Amino acid sequence: MSKAPVVISSKEQFASILKSSKIVVADFFADWCGPCQAVAPIYETLSVSLSRPNAVTFVKINSDTNLDLAEEYSITALPTFLLFRDGKVTQKVQGANLNELKEVVQKLASEVESLGESSDGSAGDGPALWxxxxxxxxxxxxxxxxxxxxxxxxxxxxxxxxxxxxxxxxxxxxxxxxxxxxxxxxxxxxxxxxxxxxxxxxxxxxxxxxxxxxxxxxxxxxxxxxxxxxxxxxxxxxxxxxxxxxxxxxxxxxxxxxxxxxxxxxxxxxxxxxxxxxxxxxxxxxxxxxxxxxxxxxxxxxxxxxxxxxxxxxxxxxxxxxxxxxx
Structure with missing residues (x-):
């Protein structure tokens, strides 16, 4: 079944997800950040709609409790959304800019589409691709x-x-x-x-x-x-x-x-x-x-x-x- 974003608790956990999932979308946020709270429902909706086990994974990273990750990816504004493919950042959106976020999502949709039916027997069971x-x-x-x-x-x-x-x-x-x-x-x-x-x-x-x-x-x-x-x-x-x-x-x-x-x-x-x-x-x-x-x-x-x-x-x-x- 489709699922909500994975809450990251450590650098090791995030590294593991980057290795196991071809596409990863990361939301860097903070509990005190008003814009983060505002876009959270939309981000969760996207996760429920597009997540696919071991292929497309949405995560949320609290920048206050994961300072090492925030520093590694040069997070200077909140929220910041990063799109990864094969462990590498392919796009970055800073702030609650919904138009830019929409572009990221459209890119993600095309990336998901490009995965096609490569697994044929198992891809049909993937919630995002049926x-x-x-x-x-x-x-x-x-x-x-x-x-x-x-x-x-x-x-x-x-x-x-x-x-x-x-x-x-x-x-x-x-x-x-x-x-x-x-x-x-x-x-x-x-x-x-x-x-x-x-x-x-x-x-x-x-x-x-x-x-x-x-x-x-x-x-x-x-x-x-x-x-x-x-x-x-x-x-x-x-x-x-x-x-x-x-x-x-x-x-x-x-x-x-x-x-x-x-x-x-x-x-x-x-x-x-x-x-x-x-x-x-x-x-x-x-x-x-x-x-x-x-x-x-x-x-x-x-x-x-x-x-x-x-x-x-x-x-x-x-x-x-x-x-x-x-x-």
Whole structure:
């Protein structure tokens, strides 16, 4: 599973991580540093989204308790973010400059992408690299731009997983389970499904204004209960300040309406929904309304949601922008 940053307690521990992980992202911080506290949630979100065992590791280094490391890497401002590849620093960002940090993350994403399927048999188990379907040429996975804490899912079955599992970079448990649907019921609940009927309303805010090209959905009802289906009719709405209710969604003209058929889903239970790109050039929030499931089932299920496109300019984020401006 994906994980939070590793807290470094010694120079030896850090050296070991540099040797064992091809890519390392290090956050040098201090407990008294206001900008450090402000960017910490974003850094943790990136770690959860992109970490991959023994390949991509995020760490946090307290410069007060690790003076030797702070001196070795010439840390003169906090926070400072260092990107390592094969144990060597490839990029450095000083201060709570979110635009520069975004560039580092985009570089990291391309580095991760360059690792490809080199391990083939094991890479598919890596949480950062699992792909349900190919990413359209010229675009990248920007799911790390999702503000996880602001997401909301209406009509969710409380016996399934929380909304955050939709954006996990790992391979869905239903695909990892080789024994089929019966034993999948005993695996971790890393999917969501509807409760009262076959409708879901998912509100997704972004950390930046993005250009959204493709919505990638994975749905594996065969790994869950009987009477659960994949989405069939989906309405999309952008730039709403908060989630709609079901009545509003039915009465509001969508930015785009999509009807899926069984042929739209690949062998991994994933569909790439091509968006009318001109309408999604400036997207700060996205609402995914599953209006109807397929096959007349009572419930609808989602295992993963990925966003494909380009990350744009940072939207105003209150405290974070003020901190950056104070630098």
């Amino acid at each position: 792909k349900g379907a190919e990413i359209p040429r010229g675009y990248s996975d920007i799911t790390d731009q999702v503000e996880i804490r602001g997401c909301e899912l209406l009509n969710a079955d409380e016996d399934a997983g929380p909304v955050k599992v939709l954006f996990d970079g790992s391979k869905p448990g239903a695909l990892n389970n080789a024994k089929g649907k019966d034993s999948a019921k005993d695996s971790a609940k890393d999917w969501v499904q509807s409760g009262a009927d076959d409708q879901l309303l998912l509100f997704i805010p972004f950390q930046s204004s993005i250009k959204l090209h493709t919505l990638q959905l994975t749905s594996l009802p065969e790994g869950g209960q009987d009477g659960v289906s994949r989405p069939q009719v989906i309405h999309l709405y952008i730039n709403r300040p908060q989630n709609l209710d079901f009545g509003e969604a039915d009465d509001t003209e969508p930015t785009q309406a999509v009807t899926l058929t069984s042929k739209d889903w690949n062998a991994d239970g994933t569909t790439n929904i091509s968006l009318r790109y001109v309408k999604f050039q400036v997207t700060t929030t996205l609402i995914v309304y599953v209006q109807k499931g397929s096959d007349g089932a009572d419930m609808v299920r989602l295992d993963r949601v990925r966003l494909i496109g380009e990350a744009g300019a940072k939207r105003e984020m209150g405290k974070l922008q003020k901190v950056a401006g104070d630098e």
